[in-house]
Amino acid sequence: MAVLLDSNAPHISRNDFDKEAIEFLERYYPEALQSPMAVPILEIARKRMGLRVVERRLSEDFSVLGQMCFTSGIEEIYVKETDEYQSVKVRYGTMIIDPDTIEKRNEGCKNNTIAHEAFHWHKHRDYYIAASVVDPKKAIKVRSGFDKYDESSKADWLDEDWMEWQARGIAPRILMPPVQFDDMAKQFIEDFSTTKFPSIHWQSKYHWLVNELASFFKVSKQSTEIRLIERGYYLRE
């Protein structure tokens, strides 16, 4: 594990991602740790965290999914109708979600983006606010996109890269907490083996399981598949 010795960014190892997700839920929505459920992340962001969640297009090429604003100020949004960027005033604690980008994906993607930005607010707010005081030119917002992180170049990562990596890893775990995810996975597997479609090949069973879990937790299928692997559910070759 790389440790940020010269940084004020929170140090979180990959092994602690589940722990961080649980701490987040314990603080803002402990109900989700009592029994499996689709975590109502938008409600959590608005009502439990006090964030202002607004929908605005953030880029012309759908490259930005969401943005968390850590201070009040001027931000840029893209206006599709007139094909231009405009400056708008935003308040401290505003989360901007791009509705068009998410429309191109699915509800699970939207929930993941909200969880991602909410985690930035929860864990990285102090860093960004302090950084903006030390260096007024420093970004006081964080934008999240689709691009993959090249983990082979971790040695060169800046604080922002580490915090983005943390939010990307922890957001799906907030939506699919480990114990509750395992409970539902086991239940679906049991349902399947006892009552459902006994003649279907395991490959199809796996896809059925992914669909059921994604639908239950209101997350994307891709995110569910990654979570299944993380939790030790493998598809045999």
Next chain:
Amino acid sequence: MAGEFGKFIDSKRKGRGSGGDDIKLKDIADAMGMTASYLSDIVKGRRNPPEIHILEKIAAVLQLTSDEKEEMLDLAGRDRDSAAPDLPEYLMSTQLPHVRKALRRATEKNLGDAFWKKVCEEINKQDEEQ
């Protein structure tokens, strides 16, 4: 007419990106070292065209031909109610008083474009001789 520069920039970014996509406003703004909303204001004619060193960057990112670049500079000058921004440095050089003298005489005599076409041909001959 104000706003022609912006329309020109907007038209030249269409289909010139990788794979035939439009060059993104964000990419042009990044090349200019300005915000995308500032560029949008220019494109929509709400702000004057930028200074010459920024225009050079726009020409590079849009991969303009030399003719297109000259057209862009002319439009930038017109939108600012001034000469094309690549000209004043040469025009006002203290080393070249005859440039201004010639232009003033041409103005007094109301010389048309045919005259300046001949001047251009003369200049081009200089290129060939060199």
